Structure formats: structure tokens, C-alpha cells
Amino acid sequence: MVSPTINLRDTVILIADSSSYLSMxxxxxxxxxxxxxxxxxxxxxxxxxxxxxxxxxxxxFDTRLPPYGGLKLTHAIRRKVDNENRMMPILLMSSDTRETxxxxxxxxxxxxxxxxxxxxxxxxxxxxxxxxxxxxxxxxPTYFGPDRRFKIEGYPNGVGRRKGxxxxxxxxxxxxxxxxxxxxxxFSAARMGKD
Amino acid sequence: MGETDDRVRIxxxxxxxxxxxxxxxxxxxxxxxxxxxxxxxxxKPAFDDWLNQQLEALVGAVKRAQTASADAEWVKTAxxxxxxxxxxxxxxDFELLxxxxxxxxxxxxxxxxxxxxxxxxxxxxxxxxxxxxxKSYRGVKxxxxxxxxxxxxxxxxxxxxxxx
Numbered sequence: 001m002v003s004p005t006i007n008l009r010d011t012v013i014l015i016a017d018s019s020s021y022l023s024m025x026x027x028x029x030x031x032x033x034x035x036x037x038x039x040x041x042x043x044x045x046x047x048x049x050x051x052x053x054x055x056x057x058x059x060x061f062d063t064r065l066p067p068y069g070g071l072k073l074t075h076a077i078r079r080k081v082d083n084e085n086r087m088m089p090i091l092l093m094s095s096d097t098r099e100t101x102x103x104x105x106x107x108x109x110x111x112x113x114x115x116x117x118x119x120x121x122x123x124x125x126x127x128x129x130x131x132x133x134x135x136x137x138x139x140x141p142t143y144f145g146p147d148r149r150f151k152i153e154g155y156p157n158g159v160g161r162r163k164g165x166x167x168x169x170x171x172x173x174x175x176x177x178x179x180x181x182x183x184x185x186x187f188s189a190a191r192m193g194k195d
Numbered sequence: 196m197g198e199t200d201d202r203v204r205i206x207x208x209x210x211x212x213x214x215x216x217x218x219x220x221x222x223x224x225x226x227x228x229x230x231x232x233x234x235x236x237x238x239k240p241a242f243d244d245w246l247n248q249q250l251e252a253l254v255g256a257v258k259r260a261q262t263a264s265a266d267a268e269w270v271k272t273a274x275x276x277x278x279x280x281x282x283x284x285x286x287x288d289f290e291l292l293x294x295x296x297x298x299x300x301x302x303x304x305x306x307x308x309x310x311x312x313x314x315x316x317x318x319x320x321x322x323x324x325x326x327x328x329x330k331s332y333r334g335v336k337x338x339x340x341x342x343x344x345x346x347x348x349x350x351x352x353x354x355x356x357x358x359x
Contacts, residue, residue, distance in 0.1 A: 003223055003224035003225060004224055005221040005222065005223045005224065006216040006217075006221045006222075006227075007215060007216055007217070007218040007219070007220055007221030007222070008215075008216065008221070008222075009215075009218075009220070009221075010215060011211075011212055011215045011216065018275075019278075019279045019282060019283070021245050021279065021283055022279065022282050022283050024238065025235065025238060025283060025286055025287075028231070028234035028235060028237070028238055029231040029234060029235065030231075031230075031231075031234055032227060032228075032229075032230035032231030032232070032233065032234040032235075033222060033227045033230070033231060034221065034222045034227065034230075055211075057210070057211050057212035057215060058212050064278075087208050087210060088210060088212065089210060089212050095278065095281060095282055095297070116281075116282040117281070117282055117283060117284060117285035117286045117293055118282075118286060119285070119286065120227070120228045120231035120232060120235070121228055123231075124224055124227055124228060124231070125224075127216070128216075128224070130212070130213075131212060131213050131216035131217065132213075132216070132217070134207065134209070134213075135208070136205050136206065136207055136208070137205070137206055137207075137208045138203065138204070138205055139203070139204040139205075139206070140200075140202060140203040140204075141202050141203075147205070
């Protein structure tokens with residue numbers, strides 16, 4: 001099997017995490033992958049400011065990015081109609097990998113969730129997946145983002161129906177943390193039309 | 196497409212990231228991981244200093260909790276330091292440190308959510324963190340110290356129970 005190869009040279013990447021040390025590590029890992037244009041910010045207000053002035057190719061946020069949190073920030077970016085970054089890949093970095101947390105990230109419009117602590121392999125593989133796997137976008141009254149059709153239950157083979165689909169109730173936080181492979185499965189289910 | 200809701204639009208997207216990433220001349224995965232690991236290794240000498248600073252700050256936050264003027268913010272401060280330790284420990288080969296910091300963070304977040312604060316259990320975790328930061332524990336996995344891990348798990352299970 002041939003390993004994926006991605007070219008990150010000249011891609012403009014934004015890392016947003018309140019921890020300068022973690023941010024530096026992610027920055028270093030991306031440099032190792034060949035990325036040359038990386039910007040770091042520490043809070044979601046700064047994210048919104050830089051997005052107003054610059055176009056990015058990939059956004060990497062912490063889910064707990066102060067003060068709004070990465071989920072609200074992702075949602076805001078996706079919903080802002082005049083934002084030229086609204087379709088950019090958004091990868092959320094999270095240490096909370098319980099299933100409900102991953103579902104919330106999906107529903108906010110994230111392309112992927114990367115479990116913290118981050119390893120070079122997990123980051124490279126998720127970037128490769130986003131880069132090499134085409135994914136449709138959905139523009140609906142209550143959602144804008146990568147296709148997450150797996151959220152809708154109750155129709156055969158995940159094909160077609162949207163109008164009147166029942167939303168899945170998200171339970172209170174419970175259950176064990178998911179491994180990165182399980183997190184990926186929740187996302188890959190999107191392409192398979194099941195969840 | 197099979198869509199029946201005309202308020203929903205489904206469309207293909209090819210982002211600039213996808214276009215750029217697919218260009219020839221990229222770094223193959225194995226080489227990219229090797230280079231990334233080298234970059235992480237370059238950061239390791241400074242990690243010890245950072246780790247000591249974080250632990251000192253965490254210990255300081257917990258000590259403040261025991262003073263008469265302590266306010267509720269100490270838990271959030273301690274939790275923030277804990278999460279930072281947890282989030283980078285494994286990347287820097289301190290997997291045990293990540294586990295202990297994660298366990299303490301779980302307990303602190305339960306306290307923030309209303310669970311009773313048990314300083315003895317917190318101190319127990321801090322002692323474990325001070326042990327795990329030693330270079331001799333670099334590369335040690337939690338399963339290699341089962342007694343320590345099961346002890347911490349018991350503490351967390353008892354302490355993290357929220358009041359009814």
C-alpha cells in the first residue's frame with residue numbers, strides 16, 4: 001500500500017491554542033511536514049481578527065479556545081456568509097474525546113477532530129485525509145459545513161432524505177473517551193452514509 | 196441527489212488546501228514523520244524547564260487553595276495547568292505524566308462541576324506528577340506502573356462523584 005503524500009509548502013495554516021507550548025509543538029510538527037506559512041494565535045477573538053485580514057488554507061483550533069471555545073468559533077466561521085474562509089478545512093484539537101464531544105464538533109462544522117496529545121502521525125494522516133478525500137458541503141438553514149449526513153438516522157443506506165429528518169438528541173456527557181481510530185470512524189461514517 | 200428540501204444545497208468543494216496539498220513534490224509520510232520527530236526532539240531540552248514551570252504553577256495554585264483568602268478560581272487555574280501538562284506530555288515521551296495530569300484534570304473538573312473538593316486526593320496526584328516528571332520516567336507507560344495507576348483511578352472514582 002502506498003503511503004499518502006501531501007505537499008504543505010505555501011499552504012497558509014492557522015494554529016489557535018491558548019497553550020503557547022502546545023502551539024509551538026504543533027508548529028514544529030507542521031514544519032517537519034514541509035509547511036512554510038504558519039501563524040499562531042492564542043484566543044478566538046484573535047482568530048476572528050486574522051480571518052478578517054487574511055486568507056488561510058487550514059485552520060487548527062483547540063476545542064476549548066478561550067473565550068468562546070473552538071466549537072462556537074467553528075460554527076461562527078461556517079455561518080458567516082461573507083467570510084471567504086468559511087469553507088476552509090477546520091481541524092479541531094481536543095482532549096475531550098467522548099463520543100458526544102466528537103458529535104458536537106461534527107455538528108459545528110469541523111472537518112476532523114484530532115485527539116490531544118497530538119502525534120505527528122495522527123496529524124499527518126488527518127491532513128492527508130482532508131486533502132485527498134473529497135467531501136461535499138451542505139448549506140442548510142441550520143447547518144453549513146462538510147456533509148455530516150450520518151447524523152440523520154432512520155432512512156435506508158443514508159441516501160437522499162433530508163426534509164423532515166429527525167435530529168438525534170445528544171445525551172449528557174457520558175461514556176469513555178474514544179481512541180483516534182474511533183473518532184475517525186465517526187467522521188468516515190459520513191462518507192458511508194451511516195452512523 | 197435525492198434532495199427533497201429546496202432549502203438545502205449540497206455542492207462539491209475543492210479548497211485551495213486540497214489543490215496545494217495534491218501538488219507534486221510533497222513530502223512522503225515516512226519522511227514527513229521523521230522530520231517532524233526531529234523537530235520535536237529539538238524542542239526536548241527546553242521541555243524540562245517548561246515542565247518545571249508548569250508544575251510549580253500548579254503546586255502554587257493548589258497551595259493558594261489552602262489559604263484563608265482562597266477563592267474558587269484556584270480550581271480553574273490548577274485545571275488549566277493540568278490540561279497543558281496532559282496535552283503535551285505524551286508528545287514529549289512522558290506518557291505517564293499525561294495520564295496523571297489527565298486524571299487530576301478529571302477530578303478538578305468534577306470539583307468545578309460541584310463535586311466535593313478532597314485536597315488529599317489532589318496532593319496525591321501532585322506527588323505522582325512530581326515523580327513522573329523525572330527523566331527516569333521518560334518513555335514509561337501507565338501500564339508499566341499498574342499499582343500507581345489503579346490507586347489514582349480509585350481516588351478519582353471516589354472523589355469525582357457529583358452530588359445528587
